Amino acid sequence: MDWGALHTVLGGVNKHSTSIGKIWLTVLFIFRIMILVVAAEKVWGDEQDDFVCNTLQPGCRNVCYDHFFPISHIRLWALQLIFVSTPALLVAMHVAYRRHEKKRQFRKGDQKCEFKDIEEIRKQRFRIEGSLWWTYTSSIFFRLIFEAVFMYAFYFMYDGFRMPRLMKCNAWPCPNTVDCFVSRPTEKTVFTIFMIAVSSICILLNVAELCYLLTKFFLRRSKKAGNSKQQPNHENKEETKQNEMNELISDSCQNTVIGFSS
Amino acid sequence: MDWGTLQAVLGGVNKHSTSIGKIWLTVLFIFRIMILVVAAERVWGDEQQDFVCNTLQPGCKNVCYDHFFPISHIRLWALQLIFVSTPALLVAMHVAYRRHEKKRRFRNGEKIDIEELKNEKIHIRGSLWWTYISSIFFRIIFEAVFMYVFYYMYDGYQMPRLVKCDAWPCPNTVDCFVSRPTEKTTFTIFMLAVSGICMMLNLAELCYLVIKICMKGSRKTT
Numbered sequence: 001m002d003w004g005a006l007h008t009v010l011g012g013v014n015k016h017s018t019s020i021g022k023i024w025l026t027v028l029f030i031f032r033i034m035i036l037v038v039a040a041e042k043v044w045g046d047e048q049d050d051f052v053c054n055t056l057q058p059g060c061r062n063v064c065y066d067h068f069f070p071i072s073h074i075r076l077w078a079l080q081l082i083f084v085s086t087p088a089l090l091v092a093m094h095v096a097y098r099r100h101e102k103k104r105q106f107r108k109g110d111q112k113c114e115f116k117d118i119e120e121i122r123k124q125r126f127r128i129e130g131s132l133w134w135t136y137t138s139s140i141f142f143r144l145i146f147e148a149v150f151m152y153a154f155y156f157m158y159d160g161f162r163m164p165r166l167m168k169c170n171a172w173p174c175p176n177t178v179d180c181f182v183s184r185p186t187e188k189t190v191f192t193i194f195m196i197a198v199s200s201i202c203i204l205l206n207v208a209e210l211c212y213l214l215t216k217f218f219l220r221r222s223k224k225a226g227n228s229k230q231q232p233n234h235e236n237k238e239e240t241k242q243n244e245m246n247e248l249i250s251d252s253c254q255n256t257v258i259g260f261s262s
Numbered sequence: 263m264d265w266g267t268l269q270a271v272l273g274g275v276n277k278h279s280t281s282i283g284k285i286w287l288t289v290l291f292i293f294r295i296m297i298l299v300v301a302a303e304r305v306w307g308d309e310q311q312d313f314v315c316n317t318l319q320p321g322c323k324n325v326c327y328d329h330f331f332p333i334s335h336i337r338l339w340a341l342q343l344i345f346v347s348t349p350a351l352l353v354a355m356h357v358a359y360r361r362h363e364k365k366r367r368f369r370n371g372e373k374i375d376i377e378e379l380k381n382e383k384i385h386i387r388g389s390l391w392w393t394y395i396s397s398i399f400f401r402i403i404f405e406a407v408f409m410y411v412f413y414y415m416y417d418g419y420q421m422p423r424l425v426k427c428d429a430w431p432c433p434n435t436v437d438c439f440v441s442r443p444t445e446k447t448t449f450t451i452f453m454l455a456v457s458g459i460c461m462m463l464n465l466a467e468l469c470y471l472v473i474k475i476c477m478k479g480s481r482k483t484t
Contacts, residue, residue, distance in 0.1 A: 001265045001295040009292075041304075048312060048441065058316040059439035063423055070444040078301045082292065089288060097281075173316070173437065 003033050006085060013088040016095050016126055020209040024202060028085065031198045036077055040191050043184055044074045050183030057173055064169035064180045070157060073188070077195060080150035084202070087139035087146075094135040095126055128213065137213055144206050147199055154196070161196055163188040265295050268347060275350040278357050278384055282467040286460060290347065293456045298339055302449050305442055306336045312441030319433055326427035326438045332415065335446070339453060342408040346460070349397035349404075356393040357384050386471070395471060402464050405457055412454070419454055421446040 007029060014025055047069070053061045128136050155161065163185040170177040182188070269291060276287055309331070315323045361384075386394050413419065421443040428435045440446075 001269055001291050002299050005266065005269060006292070006296065048308060058314050059424070059437060062312060062314055062439040062441055066423060066442055066444050069442075071448055072305075072442075072445060075301045075305065075445065075449075079297075082296065082300075086292060089292075093285075173439075 003037060006082070007033075009092075010085055010088055013092045016091060016128070016132075017088075018128065018209055018212060020205055020212060024205040024209065025088075027198065027202055027205065028081070032077075032195065032202075033081055035191075035194070035198075036074070036081070040077070040195070041074055043187050043191055044072060046183055047072060051180060052183075053169065053174070053178050053180040055174060055178045057175055057178075060169070060171075060174035060178060061180070063171045064167065064174060064178065067169060067171050068167050068180070073154075073158075073192060076150065076154060076157075080146070080199075083146045083150070084143050087142040090139045090142075091132070091136050094132055098126060098132070133213065133217065137210065140206050140210050140213075144203060144210075147203050147206070151196065151199055154192075161189070161192050163192065265299060268344070269295075271354075272347055272350055275354045278353060278386070279350075280386065280467055280470060282463055282470060286463040286467065287350075289456065289460055289463065290343070294339075294453065294460070295343055297449075297452070297456075298336070298343070302339070302453070303336055305445050305449055306334060308441055309334065313438060314441075315427065315432070315436050315438040317432060317436045319431055319436075322427070322429075322432040322436060323438070325429045326425070326432060326436065329427060329429050330425050330438070335412075335416075335450060338408065338412060338415075342404070342457075345404045345408070346401050349400040352397045352400075353390070353394055356390055360384060360390070391471065391475065395468065398464050398468050398471075402461060402468075405461050405464070409454065409457055412450075419447070419450050421450065 010025060010029075014022055017025065048065055051061060051065045053064055055061075126132060163182060165182060165185045167180045167182065168177050169180050272287060272291075276284055279287065310327055313323060313327045315326055317323075384390065421440060423440060423443045425438050425440065426435050427438050
């Protein structure tokens, strides 16, 4: 189970996301996970080996390293990426549950069910409406929370986003105060700022997606309120059902379904 | 045979699990196995190399490391994850046995569709219910045993910075310093927390199955 497997799991969620959600997922995989695996891990690879202290006292280097780097940047980023990816699984679970319900209806021979085929149920793309809208919005909300928490944790733990070249350490067993030198501080600062920047872009994308979903929700409600004032109820229900069926046909037109009559 | 293969094997079991079982499997793969592979193995990667003792005596570092770390955390977690995943295979075997029986009946002339048989979702009833319950029970036992072993072996869940060692050939008592103790403590507590969450999910699943069967039983009698 590694980043590739996470990519497979989240790829499935992609189908049910908005366009902004798809962009977010792409940014996550290419500009964060891939950068982490391909570049950042090599930069931090020798972080303890090349952490050098100006002393012969055994144990001083270990203790100073542990004091200044309680959790390595790489591990914090790995945890951040895992936590930020996971809310999307709520959406995947909800979609799987809906599919399961529809399959159950289909098997029972329910006449309300519009599907002729189990394959069609499997390939159907669900619209973000009703309870799925709430699940989707909560997942974006949790993503935002996790991103913000980790960014704050970084800032708090390392007193900013800059990696210093020199640290002065006086933890036991170091004799008095000892100078310790960090390995590759400039490269680490560059990557830290890069990851923070992409993190902020992801936060902006999530906020934009949240606004988009809220706007869509309010527009839909005002359209329904407007329509119900103009027309009698039962005609409206049939028309909206017809509209939904037409939209479903056009949405799933890439599936090889032997259509259903209106 | 690695974690990916285990995922493939257990993915098949997923189809016949309850919803709580599916959540448990997701938590296992994403918050335990993935964290182990992607993060924890790097943290413990240099554990012996950067285990430093304040002595020039040859062999002292080796002996002290072996004394304080009889089995590394990483290996214990790997064993725990394998043991905890394995009871699900009991369920997979039972389901495969049922399918095999149905195929045999089909071949003997009964009218059953083979394609439908392959894709059929088998309900957790009868003997399969007992197999499923036992598998959850064993999972809980294994989790508890490993959590206790961790606690017993390392005197708690905190990784000390300094360990004092007087095993031969170390002269008198020697200070030895552990590599990355804070990061190791953080990950130990994290893995323990997720282990606790998995145990609670298993208990919830157990309760759910027991309640379901009691309700079905009472419906039949009324």
